[in-house]
Amino acid sequence: xxxxxxxxxxxxxxxxxxxxxxxxxxxxxxxxxxxxxxxxxxxxxxxxxxxxxxxxxxxxxxxxxxxxxxxxxxxxxxxxxxxxxxxxxxxxxxxxxxxxxxxxxxxxxxxxxxxxxxxxxxxxxxxxxxxxxxxxxxxxxxxxxxxxxxxxxxxxxxxxxxxxxxxxxxxxxxxxxxxxxxxxxxxxxxxxxxxxxxxxxxxxxxxxxxxxxxxxxxxxxxxxxxxxxxxxxxxxxxxxxxxxxxxxxxxxxxxxxxxxxxxxxxxxxxxxxxxxxxxxx
Numbered sequence: 001x002x003x004x005x006x007x008x009x010x011x012x013x014x015x016x017x018x019x020x021x022x023x024x025x026x027x028x029x030x031x032x033x034x035x036x037x038x039x040x041x042x043x044x045x046x047x048x049x050x051x052x053x054x055x056x057x058x059x060x061x062x063x064x065x066x067x068x069x070x071x072x073x074x075x076x077x078x079x080x081x082x083x084x085x086x087x088x089x090x091x092x093x094x095x096x097x098x099x100x101x102x103x104x105x106x107x108x109x110x111x112x113x114x115x116x117x118x119x120x121x122x123x124x125x126x127x128x129x130x131x132x133x134x135x136x137x138x139x140x141x142x143x144x145x146x147x148x149x150x151x152x153x154x155x156x157x158x159x160x161x162x163x164x165x166x167x168x169x170x171x172x173x174x175x176x177x178x179x180x181x182x183x184x185x186x187x188x189x190x191x192x193x194x195x196x197x198x199x200x201x202x203x204x205x206x207x208x209x210x211x212x213x214x215x216x217x218x219x220x221x222x223x224x225x226x227x228x229x230x231x232x233x234x235x236x237x238x239x240x241x242x243x244x245x246x247x248x249x250x251x252x253x254x255x256x257x258x259x260x261x262x263x264x265x266x267x268x269x270x271x272x273x274x275x276x277x278x279x280x281x
Contacts, residue, residue, distance in 0.1 A: 001084060001109040003100065003247040004093070004211045007120055010086060010113065018079050018132070020045050020087040022096040023117070037124035039088065039117060043077050047240070050077070051098050060266030061186060062098075062238035064146060070102070071138040078132030081108050081139075088113035088120075092209040094201050094241040101243035101259070104250075106139045112247065115210040147233055147260045149267060152193070155233065159226065160196035161257075163236040163245045164264070169198040171277035186237070189268040191277040193235070198279075199224045201236070201244040211251065218252035232257035239263045 010017075021038045023030040024047040034044040045051070050073035053065035065073065079085055085103055087096040093112040103110035113119070147155070162169050171190035192198070204217045211217070226232060229249040236242040239261035246257050260266075267273055 001111055003104070003111055003251045004114045005086065005111040006114050006210075015084075017084040017086050018043065018077070020077065020079075020085060020096070020099060021089075021117075022047065022087045022099050023089045023091075024048070024095045033090075035126060037126055039120050040122070040125040041129050042088075043129060045073070045077050045087070045099055047095065047098060049073070051102065058149065058262075058266060058269060060149075060238055060262035060264075060269070062240050062261060062263065062265070064102070064141060064239075064261050067138040067140050071136045074136035075134055078134050079103075079108075079136055080132075080134035081106070081136050084109040084111070086111050086113060088116045090117045092116065092202055092205045092244075093211070093247075094244045097201075097244035097247050098240045101246050104247075105142060105145055112244075115208060118209060145256075145258055147258055149260075149262050149270060149273070152233060152235075152260050152262075152267070153273060157231075158233045158258070159231050160193055160260075161224070161226065161232050161234050161242075161245060162192050162196045162198045162264075163201040163234060163242045164192075164198070165200050165202070166198055166279075168237070168264075169196075169200075170279055171275075187265050187268040189275055191268075191275040192264070193267055194274050194276045196235070196276075197224055197226075199226070199245060201241050201248065204244070204248045211248075214252050217248050218254065221249060221252055221254060226254065229255040229257035233260050234258070235260040235263040235267075237263055238265045 019042040021042040053063040089095040100110040234242040
């Protein structure tokens with residue numbers, strides 16, 4: 001199953017799939033937005049409660065939940081791991097990518113809708129769909145796919161790719177995101193992991209927030225020195241938008257990379273670890 005699909009593709013499907021609204025914002029409720037209007041039939045999956053585990057002092061802001069907790073959250077959403085999952089947001093897919101990459105990591109067919117809710121041509125709905133009675137069985141996260149801070153610090157062979165906007169990578173003031181709201185000062189230090197290259201995940205989007213063609217995305221990665229995903233460890237602020245770069249590499253035919261879930265939120269909290277600011281160019 002392709003990592004990105006269109007609404008036209010969704011409409012053409014005769015087989016069942018679970019449609020997920022995964023909108024999230026820094027400064028307001030994604031669930032409130034869902035209640036005000038969502039694509040008919042979509043269920044809501046909350047990033048903070050369903051896709052994030054217990055936050056500790058050194059975990060960063062977006063640790064993965066335990067397999068048991070993730071399975072329980074998927075079961076509540078009507079996802080059993082056998083029916084494909086299609087997720088959308090209103091941020092170019094950079095939020096929906098987290099759920100989709102987590103599912104694909106467990107070999108569950110899942111895709112992000114290119115263009116998100118803005119590209120949906122029908123009428124939105126404000127009613128809750130009937131709940132599916134399902135059971136998602138816990139599955140362990142594959143070994144080697146999720147790196148700890150210690151593993152990233154000791155890894156000298158992988159290529160670190162920072163998915164954040166350039167100003168955050170350089171260590172400048174956090175930006176205002178028109179989709180997600182004001183980015184707060186959530187981390188104690190600004191900058192990036194030494195040696196990391198900056199490849200903002202939104203570079204893969206066109207003006208209407210749909211994905212660029214695969215060959216264009218492949219060229220973007222190649223220009224940054226990324227030729228195969230197996231060499232890549234993707235990170236961002238909290239391990240969320242980094243998943244969009246990982247899906248984009250699959251979409252471009254480069255294979256599957258690894259994720260540093262702790263990302264900058266964990267790295268910046270470890271005062272003994274070095275940081276860099278400014279551009280590497």
